[in-house]
Amino acid sequence: MARKISFKEAINEALDQEMTRDPTVILMGEDIVGGSGSPGEDDAWGGVLGVTKGLYAKHGDRLMDTPLSESAYIGSAVGAATCGLRPVAELMFLDFLGVCFDQIFNQAAKFRYMFGGKAETPVTIRAMVGAGFRAAAQHSQMLTPIVTHIPGLKVVCPSNAYDAKGLLIQSIRDNDPVIFCEHKSLYAHEVDVPEESYAIPFGEANVVREGGDVTIVAYGLMVHRASEAAAVLAKDGIECEIIDLRTLSPIDTETIIESVENTGRLVCVDEANPRCSIASDVSAMVSQEAFSSLKAAPRIVAAPHTPVPFSPALEDLYIPSAERVVDAVRKTMEP
Amino acid sequence: MDDTSITPLLMPKWGLSMQEGILVEWLVEDGAEISVGDEIMEVETDKIASAVEAADAGTLRRRLGEIGETYPVRALLGVLAPEDVSDADIDAYISSYEVPVDEEGDNAAAASQYAFVDIDSGRLRYAQCGDDGPAVILVHGFGGDLDNWLFNIDALADRARVYALDLPGHGQSGKTIADPGLGGLARVLQAFMLAVGVERAHLVGHSMGAAVAARLACDAPNQVLSLTLISAAGLGSEINADYISGFVDAQSRRELKPVLMNLFADSSLVNRSLVDDMLKFKRIDGVDDALRQLASSLFAGGKQQNLLAAQIADLDLDTLVIWGMEDLVIPAAHAQNVDTARVEIIDGAGHMVQMEQAARVNELILDHILG
Numbered sequence: 001m002a003r004k005i006s007f008k009e010a011i012n013e014a015l016d017q018e019m020t021r022d023p024t025v026i027l028m029g030e031d032i033v034g035g036s037g038s039p040g041e042d043d044a045w046g047g048v049l050g051v052t053k054g055l056y057a058k059h060g061d062r063l064m065d066t067p068l069s070e071s072a073y074i075g076s077a078v079g080a081a082t083c084g085l086r087p088v089a090e091l092m093f094l095d096f097l098g099v100c101f102d103q104i105f106n107q108a109a110k111f112r113y114m115f116g117g118k119a120e121t122p123v124t125i126r127a128m129v130g131a132g133f134r135a136a137a138q139h140s141q142m143l144t145p146i147v148t149h150i151p152g153l154k155v156v157c158p159s160n161a162y163d164a165k166g167l168l169i170q171s172i173r174d175n176d177p178v179i180f181c182e183h184k185s186l187y188a189h190e191v192d193v194p195e196e197s198y199a200i201p202f203g204e205a206n207v208v209r210e211g212g213d214v215t216i217v218a219y220g221l222m223v224h225r226a227s228e229a230a231a232v233l234a235k236d237g238i239e240c241e242i243i244d245l246r247t248l249s250p251i252d253t254e255t256i257i258e259s260v261e262n263t264g265r266l267v268c269v270d271e272a273n274p275r276c277s278i279a280s281d282v283s284a285m286v287s288q289e290a291f292s293s294l295k296a297a298p299r300i301v302a303a304p305h306t307p308v309p310f311s312p313a314l315e316d317l318y319i320p321s322a323e324r325v326v327d328a329v330r331k332t333m334e335p
Numbered sequence: 336m337d338d339t340s341i342t343p344l345l346m347p348k349w350g351l352s353m354q355e356g357i358l359v360e361w362l363v364e365d366g367a368e369i370s371v372g373d374e375i376m377e378v379e380t381d382k383i384a385s386a387v388e389a390a391d392a393g394t395l396r397r398r399l400g401e402i403g404e405t406y407p408v409r410a411l412l413g414v415l416a417p418e419d420v421s422d423a424d425i426d427a428y429i430s431s432y433e434v435p436v437d438e439e440g441d442n443a444a445a446a447s448q449y450a451f452v453d454i455d456s457g458r459l460r461y462a463q464c465g466d467d468g469p470a471v472i473l474v475h476g477f478g479g480d481l482d483n484w485l486f487n488i489d490a491l492a493d494r495a496r497v498y499a500l501d502l503p504g505h506g507q508s509g510k511t512i513a514d515p516g517l518g519g520l521a522r523v524l525q526a527f528m529l530a531v532g533v534e535r536a537h538l539v540g541h542s543m544g545a546a547v548a549a550r551l552a553c554d555a556p557n558q559v560l561s562l563t564l565i566s567a568a569g570l571g572s573e574i575n576a577d578y579i580s581g582f583v584d585a586q587s588r589r590e591l592k593p594v595l596m597n598l599f600a601d602s603s604l605v606n607r608s609l610v611d612d613m614l615k616f617k618r619i620d621g622v623d624d625a626l627r628q629l630a631s632s633l634f635a636g637g638k639q640q641n642l643l644a645a646q647i648a649d650l651d652l653d654t655l656v657i658w659g660m661e662d663l664v665i666p667a668a669h670a671q672n673v674d675t676a677r678v679e680i681i682d683g684a685g686h687m688v689q690m691e692q693a694a695r696v697n698e699l700i701l702d703h704i705l706g
Contacts, residue, residue, distance in 0.1 A: 002507075166618060196510070198618040204587045210607050234403070254589065 002194045008187040010161035011051050011126075014168035015088060017197045019059045022086060025172055027052060027063040028073050029090030029126075034065070048092055049128075049187060074100035074125065078108040078177070081123035086172055093139045094127035094181060097146065108177040109152030120175040124168070129157065130183040130221055130271055131308045131319050140308035140315075142220075142272040147179045148248045149276070154202060155248040157181040159223035160191045163246055166200035173199060183220045203250035207259070211239030214329050215259040217282050218269040219245040222320060226269050229325035238333060248278055256282060257290050264295035265332040269325055274302035296332040301325050340420055341428045342391045344413035346406045349380060350485025355407045356380045358400040367395045369415060372694060376400065376412065381608050382482065388694050391415060396425055410434050449507075454526040457509030461500040461531070465492030469560060469704060470533045473499040474524060476542025476568070477629060478582050480506030480616070483541060486693030487700070494701055498536070500527055502544065504625025511621060515628040517569070517641045521550035528558065537704040539563040541689060542665065543633065549643045552650055561653040563700050564676075566662055566686045568633070569643040571669035576637025578664050583626045588614060600661040600685040644672040653677075655703040657696055659684030677703070 005013070019025045033056040034045025046053025056063045066073035070091060077089035091097070097104070104125065111119040131140040148155045154176055158164040164182070171178040208223060209230055218226040223244045230240035241259050245251060260266050266286050268279035283298040301320045309315050346356050360377040369375060374386040375395075393415030400412035411432045414425055451460050462481055471491055475483045481499035491497045501508035503523055513519060524547055528536060537560045540548030546569030552559040568574070578597050585591035592610050596602035616622060633640055647654060654676040658667040664686040670678045679699055684691040 162615075194507075194615070194619060197620040198615070199620075200618060201586055206611075207588065207607060258589075 002192040004190045005161055005193050006188050006190045007158075007161040007164050007182070008049070008051050010165040010193050011168060011182065012053070012055065013193070014165045014172075014197075015052065016055055016058065018086075018169055018172045019055070019062060021197065022172075024084060025062070025086045025088065026080070027055065027059075027088050027090070028066050028077050029064075030066055030068055030092055032065060032090050033063050047090060049184065051182075051187075052090070070096050070100040071103060075103040075107070077123050077125070078103050078121060081108070081121045081177070082111060082119055086122045086124075088124045088126060088172060091125050091127035094129045094143045094147075094179075095138050095141050096127075097143060104147075104153070104177070104179075105150045109150050112176065113152060121177050122172075122175045124171045124174075124178045124180055126168075126180045126182060128184045129181040130185055131303075131315055132185040132221070134310075134312060134315065136310040137307040142270070142303070144181055144219075144248055145272050145277045145281070148278060148281075152177065153249060154178045155181065156202070156246070157183070157220045157248060158246060159183075159186070159218075159220055159244050160189060162191050162193050163200060163206065163244075165193055166198050167202075167246060169197055170199040170202060174202070181220065185221055200246070202247045203252050204246065205252035205255040206244040206246055207255065208242040208244050209240060211241040211263070213239045213263055214265040214267060214332055215241050215243060215256070215263045216267045216269060216325065216329070217243045217245065217256055217279075219248060219278065220271060222269040222271050225320060225322045226325055228322035229329065232322065232326050233329055238329060240329060245278070251282075253285060253289070256286060260286050260290045261293045264293050265329075266294070266298040267325065267328045267332060268298065268300050269320055270300070270302045271320060272302060273305050274300060275305060277302055296334070299328040299332055301328045340417055341425065342393055342415040343411050343428075343432065344375065344389075344395075344415060346400075346408050346410045346412055347378065347387050348408040348489065349385070350382065350482050350488070352482070353380050353382070353408055353485070355405050357405050358402055358412060359384060360402060361398055361400070362386060363395055365395060365398050369393055369395055379606065379608075382485065382612060383609055383690070384604060384606050385486070385690070394418060396420070397429065399429065407434055452527065452530045454523065454530050456513035456523060456526070457503055457511055459500050459503070459509070459523070459527055459530075460507040461498055461527070462488065463496070463498050463531070464488050465495055465497045468495035470536040471495045471497045471700075471704060472524070472528070472533070472536045472538050472548075473497065474538065474540040474544030474548050475499070475502065475505065476540075476544045476566075477579070477633075478505070478613070478616075478626060479541070479544070482506070483687070484689065486690055487697055490693070490697040491700060494705060495537075498527075498531060498533065500524075502547070504622065504629065506616070510619065510625050512625050512628055515625075515632040517546055517550045517633060518554070520547045521554055524548070524551050525555060525558065534558065535560050537561045537563070539565065539700060540567065541565045542686065543568045543629070545569065546633075546641055546643065549647050550641070552652055553643060553646045556650055556652065559652060561655070561704055562647065563655045563657065563703055564673075565657045565689055565696070566659060566665055567656065567669065568639055568665060569641050570656075570672045571644070571666065572638045572642060573666050573669070574634055574637070574639050575664045576634070579630050579634050579637070583623075583630050585617070591617075597663040598686045599691055600659060600683055601691065604691070644669075647676070648674045653703065655679065655699060657681065657688060657699055659686060659688035659691065662686045662688070
């Protein structure tokens with residue numbers, strides 16, 4: 001039975017259902033239980049924003065509050081994965097990648113290759129991404145391009161609760177390391193989500209809106225900005241096709257190319273910094289694979305090449321807006 | 336203002352979950368003379384796009400709905416009235432029109448019409464509409480669910496007590512199938528009737544659901560008042576094996592869409608929402624297994640394994656067979672295989688004839704069950 005639940009509730013439900021289904025699924029992270037070992041309520045917090053709240057009461061010691069040492073617990077999660085568990089480690093903010101990156105990119109991502117396909121590392125690393133939370137430069141970045149760059153990692157960044165649940169379940173069941181990026185500004189966003197478990201395959205983009213004039217490729221929060229832009233443009237008779245990538249690695253090039261072959265125009269919207277981003281990657285790929293279909297140069301709408309500012313006014317300017325997407329689409333339509 | 340000569344044109348309500356729709360296109364001009372059954376506008380919902388047929392006749396005095404706008408169910412989109420009704424009266428009617436609101440709000444009302452019942456082999460979802468008249472049970476086909484009847488339930492419920500269920504492995508019913516044979520599915524239908532307190536019913540089945548209904552009629556003829564078999568399985572051995580395997584195997588929108596286009600004479604009805612809904616269903620844990628079990632039991636080797644036409648003809652039971660002329664899944668020629676049945680072949684419709692030519696199908700069913 002489908003009912004409306006939030007992105008945050010969808011994550012919680014996916015974790016709960018997979019822990020119930022598969023006893024090898026464990027959760028690790030800072031304060032994911034919250035308050036264990038101290039007097040008072042056992043799972044008072046359930047993570048810094050309460051995403052894992054209630055799971056300790058149901059699954060007990062399969063949730064582990066870790067010390068504030070990402071290098072230690074991300075390393076443990078990777079090791080546990082190679083030894084038969086399916087750990088879901090919460091990195092809180094993807095910005096903390098720096099202190100545990102060796103464990104991720106030089107260990108987890110490499111094992112399948114370095115051991116001739118004989119080693120599997122079914123670890124999922126959940127982390128919040130994105131700006132708009134007034135959390136300043138070290139807790140607001142969209143570092144998706146950094147992890148997407150590494151072969152051996154799968155990278156997921158859902159735009160809504162339905163996709164979040166199905167992609168997290170797929171991440172947990174997947175036998176490779178998955179970086180699961182959750183945009184904190186989407187946590188309260190609600191859509192219809194089935195109560196049953198379901199998995200959404202990786203590498204399958206979602207066509208959010210069909211249109212014949214311009215293809216907009218986006219992921220995460222930017223899908224919503226693209227949708228706002230498309231609604232504005234539709235009033236002027238410009239029909240946008242919006243592709244929500246859902247997974248950045250693997251990426252669904254077929255859907256993108258097919259769409260651009262039809263529209264002839266491409267706008268890539270990415271909350272990451274513009275250099276070496278998902279947007280620049282998609283735009284390069286389309287320029288190479290569908291050049292003859294293009295009627296205009298692909299355009300990129302991204303954050304500026306600066307850290308996320310703490311000033312609320314500047315932070316709001318920093319995040320790509322629907323207006324900027326509208327402008328970019330109009331530029332591709334110019335004769 | 337309560338002028339009964341003014342007839343409103345409203346955003347239709349298709350199925351239980353529809354709350355709003357987009358007016359895609361007007362198919363008639365301002366001032367047009369409209370007859371019952373004329374296609375007057377194109378509406379798209381999150382489930383399907385379709386033309387709206389006029390339920391009343393009259394002169395279209397006003398087109399109020401704006402193309403591309405979203406309107407709640409029962410919103411006023413146009414006004415029919417005779418020439419002698421003044422513009423002022425029409426203006427007054429329009430300004431006094433209010434969209435009726437269900438008591439508990441649309442959401443709660445829609446949800447409360449779906450119900451669940453537990454039988455030995457698992458949980459079944461169903462919908463029940465209509466309080467008076469004979470019991471009618473609608474049984475969907477392979478890979479379908481009770482929303483396949485979204486253009487039929489309300490129309491039939493005006494004159495009958497209508498039940499529509501999700502078969503095991505389908506819709507929001509349990510995803511385990513105790514017995515994937517036709518007899519097993521017929522027993523589920525029988526158990527459903529017992530659970531909802533229906534002793535005897537008119538059975539209306541579509542495709543695989545028609546075979547299930549027919550099987551129950553053969554196994555327990557005293558429980559069946561009449562049979563309506565739509566694009567039915569069970570009447571011949573041919574079936575589009577590529578459709579079945581394509582449907583079962585499709586994992587993505589790109590794979591599924593061309594498969595679903597086999598279902599309709601007008602393949603443009605297969606829009607993004609319809610494909611998305613089907614994919615959402617197919618991704619649920621257990622569905623893949625359920626569909627494979629059914630396909631390998633009922634359609635092994637690309638042939639239908641249950642041939643019931645002769646048995647149905649031997650029953651002393653009013654039987655109506657309805658088929659879409661352009662059915663690409665099961666040949667319309669099978670309609671002729673039940674010697675004793677009344678047969679209606681409908682032009683401009685494919686396998687999902689009850690959706691594509693809903694008004695005609697509803698009329699035939701009501702005529703059949705009410706005599």
